[in-house]
Amino acid sequence: MPAFTEAFTDTHDFKTQLSDSAQAAFVAEGFDAAAGRVNASDRPDLADFQCNGALAVAKAAKANPREVAGKIVSHFTDDARLSKLEIAGPGFLNFTLSDDALSARANVLAGDARLGAPKVAQQRKIIIDFGGPNVAKPMHVGHLRTAVIGESLKRILRFLGDEVMGDAHFGDWGYQMGLLIVAVSDEQPDLPYFDADFTGDYPTDAPVSLDDLERLYPLASNKGKADEAYRDRAKKATRELQQGRKGYRALWQHFVTVSRTALIRDYGALSVEFDWWKGESDADPFIEGMIADLKAKGLLEPDQGAQIVRVAKPDDKKDVPPLLVVSSEGSSMYGTTDLATIVQRKTEYQPDLTLYIVDQRQSDHFEQVFRAAYLAGYAHEGQLEHAANGTVNGTDGKPFKTRDGGTLKLHDLISQAEEKATARLHEAGLGEGLSEAAFADTAHKVAIAALKFAELSNHRLTNYIFDLDRFMSFEGKTGPYLLYQAVRMKSILRKAVDQGVAAGVITVGEVAERELVLLLDGFDNALKETYLKRAPNILADHVYKLAQGFSKFYAACPVLVGDDAGVKASRLALVRLTLRQLELGLDLMGLSAPEQM
RNA sequence: GCACCCAUAGCUCAGCUGGAUAGAGCGUUGCCCUCCGAAGGCAAAGGUCAGAGGUUCGAAUCCUCUUGGGUGCGCCA
Numbered sequence: 001m002p003a004f005t006e007a008f009t010d011t012h013d014f015k016t017q018l019s020d021s022a023q024a025a026f027v028a029e030g031f032d033a034a035a036g037r038v039n040a041s042d043r044p045d046l047a048d049f050q051c052n053g054a055l056a057v058a059k060a061a062k063a064n065p066r067e068v069a070g071k072i073v074s075h076f077t078d079d080a081r082l083s084k085l086e087i088a089g090p091g092f093l094n095f096t097l098s099d100d101a102l103s104a105r106a107n108v109l110a111g112d113a114r115l116g117a118p119k120v121a122q123q124r125k126i127i128i129d130f131g132g133p134n135v136a137k138p139m140h141v142g143h144l145r146t147a148v149i150g151e152s153l154k155r156i157l158r159f160l161g162d163e164v165m166g167d168a169h170f171g172d173w174g175y176q177m178g179l180l181i182v183a184v185s186d187e188q189p190d191l192p193y194f195d196a197d198f199t200g201d202y203p204t205d206a207p208v209s210l211d212d213l214e215r216l217y218p219l220a221s222n223k224g225k226a227d228e229a230y231r232d233r234a235k236k237a238t239r240e241l242q243q244g245r246k247g248y249r250a251l252w253q254h255f256v257t258v259s260r261t262a263l264i265r266d267y268g269a270l271s272v273e274f275d276w277w278k279g280e281s282d283a284d285p286f287i288e289g290m291i292a293d294l295k296a297k298g299l300l301e302p303d304q305g306a307q308i309v310r311v312a313k314p315d316d317k318k319d320v321p322p323l324l325v326v327s328s329e330g331s332s333m334y335g336t337t338d339l340a341t342i343v344q345r346k347t348e349y350q351p352d353l354t355l356y357i358v359d360q361r362q363s364d365h366f367e368q369v370f371r372a373a374y375l376a377g378y379a380h381e382g383q384l385e386h387a388a389n390g391t392v393n394g395t396d397g398k399p400f401k402t403r404d405g406g407t408l409k410l411h412d413l414i415s416q417a418e419e420k421a422t423a424r425l426h427e428a429g430l431g432e433g434l435s436e437a438a439f440a441d442t443a444h445k446v447a448i449a450a451l452k453f454a455e456l457s458n459h460r461l462t463n464y465i466f467d468l469d470r471f472m473s474f475e476g477k478t479g480p481y482l483l484y485q486a487v488r489m490k491s492i493l494r495k496a497v498d499q500g501v502a503a504g505v506i507t508v509g510e511v512a513e514r515e516l517v518l519l520l521d522g523f524d525n526a527l528k529e530t531y532l533k534r535a536p537n538i539l540a541d542h543v544y545k546l547a548q549g550f551s552k553f554y555a556a557c558p559v560l561v562g563d564d565a566g567v568k569a570s571r572l573a574l575v576r577l578t579l580r581q582l583e584l585g586l587d588l589m590g591l592s593a594p595e596q597m
Numbered sequence: 598g599c600a601c602c603c604a605u606a607g608c609u610c611a612g613c614u615g616g617a618u619a620g621a622g623c624g625u626u627g628c629c630c631u632c633c634g635a636a637g638g639c640a641a642a643g644g645u646c647a648g649a650g651g652u653u654c655g656a657a658u659c660c661u662c663u664u665g666g667g668u669g670c671g672c673c674a
Contacts, residue, residue: 034614040613059654176673176674179673225673304672318599319670320670321670333674363601363602363669390667393667457622458611461602463603470609484634488633488637545621549637556638557639574617586630596634
């Protein structure tokens with residue numbers, strides 16, 4: 001199995017270019033190449049890029065950092081990319097790009113179908129596991145997190161060249177299924193599903209609606225906690241379901257189908273798409289063989305009536321409990337299905353990497369499962385990764401609740417956001433010329449952008465506060481701001497067509513133009529960082545800054561208003577380039593901009 | 598009890614493998630539509646980066662401790 005370095009290719013941004021040159025210079029002077037790392041400047045008033053390597057290297061070499069910096073500078077004489085290279089303070093290298101270099105870069109980007117995005121050096125097969133929503137539990141705001149972050153990561157990894165499969169990984173196989181079976185049998189005992197001697201065909205229509213499931217699940221769950229006899233019945237039903245009792249399987253199939261319909265609706269509204277709608281139950285056929293294999297490898301041992309795999313290591317700082325593979329009831333646990341799913345994926349897909357986009361509260365669980373998988377040889381060390389996310393809290397800092405104390409269903413949240421967006425559109429007197437369908441589409445895009453961008457702009461581990469009013473304000477650093485800038489650009493492009501102005505060669509002159517091109521150039525690095533850290537907030541930040549950079553440019557540099565045809569053509573080309581990168585960035589976040597808003 | 602995560606402006610959050618004057622948005626106070634869409638732009642005020650030590654030429658960032666939050670710890674997922 002190859003070791004993957006997560007390196008990139010097709011990368012031509014200035015940060016990389018200058019780093020390459022600076023590294024060569026440091027090496028030529030007998031220093032470590034790592035010192036040549038060039039970053040965007042902390043002081044944009046002084047320079048575009050900086051390198052701090054001279055300070056780092058000087059100490060070991062017992063040299064004066066400014067002298068070291070001087071030696072590096074000598075390697076850049078007559079570098080056409082730079083208009084200025086200065087040594088500042090204790091030994092910072094300050095690079096300022098020439099307008100010509102920026103113009104050239106802008107024109108390259110304008111001709112690049114990938115808008116400056118890099119590619120992975122080595123393609124991998126990656127599964128993104130969305131840590132599935134559960135059957136019968138309605139999606140709530142907490143599910144936004146995983147869905148939105150996972151979808152964005154999926155799109156980004158795929159765009160950079162990996163083969164990526166998103167798997168919903170439905171929670172459809174545990175104790176909760178037993179609970180539901182018992183709950184339905186109590187309410188509708190005459191259904192054929194419960195008659196063990198029934199030999200006919202089971203009804204094709206579901207005996208329960210989505211509302212029934214959402215009502216029954218919490219009811220049964222609470223009963224199971226309070227009533228031991230009830231719990232035992234549910235456990236028995238769970239085991240019988242897993243062992244293949246026909247009536248239970250048929251009833252269970254209805255649960256899954258009914259739930260999945262609602263999930264498809266909600267995920268669809270969020271533009272979250274799965275390549276696989278698999279669930280825990282799909283791993284079931286692999287469990288028997290896996291258990292035999294674990295036994296053969298001497299990893300499985302009986303303990304307190306259950307079958308476990310010990311995964312603790314001698315140097316553990318904490319107690320890592322064993323993974324429970326078979327419960328004392330004889331049924332599979334979520335650890336069982338998670339491990340069996342790894343076996344299944346290895347058998348059916350051979351992924352190089354599996355990313356679990358799941359709440360950080362499950363980190364111990366994944367640690368156990370991953371260790372067991374590594375021990376059993378179902379995956380190689382490092383191929384399983386828990387890209388944890390934080391929890392969503394309300395304005396009181398506690399897990400999000402509505403004002404009346406209930407949980408807000410995702411479906412209702414989306415509806416509220418759409419209503420708000422609709423109201424805002426009417427208020428601004430916009431979209432009146434649009435057809436009803438186009439208007440609704442715009443309102444939907446605005447609403448989704450608000451929700452998703454709010455998710456994506458936080459780091460995935462942040463336990464952030466979900467404040468509906470703030471998210472719906474549509475002003476400042478929000479999704480609608482991004483869409484608004486895109487719409488402004490589209491408006492310019494439409495006007496340009498009317499006026500017969502065509503895009504031409506980009507020539508950078510004004511400060512706002514320089515800054516915009518520097519931002520466009522930064523797309524490459526933003527994508528790399530996002531990829532390496534599995535952190536879409538880095539991309540979100542880039543896209544926001546790009547939109548902001550455009551808005552400043554828009555205010556400072558009229559595109560279609562002047563007399564100079566060359567300037568018009570250049571600025572128009574810059575607008576078009578910016579729009580293309582903005583829309584690509586939006587798409588990688590799972591968003592899209594309307595024509596008008 | 599043990600372990601993990603977190604603490605940055607009034608509020609919500611960024612801050613890359615340590616580097617110059619810690620950044621956004623909201624809110625507050627001023628400006629800016631006879632000019633491509635004001636869901637916008639410009640400017641100002643606002644921070645002992647929880648506290649204390651340590652490493653370092655240099656720390657919000659790395660290490661230790663303290664305080665204060667959150668989370669998890671074999672038969673629910």
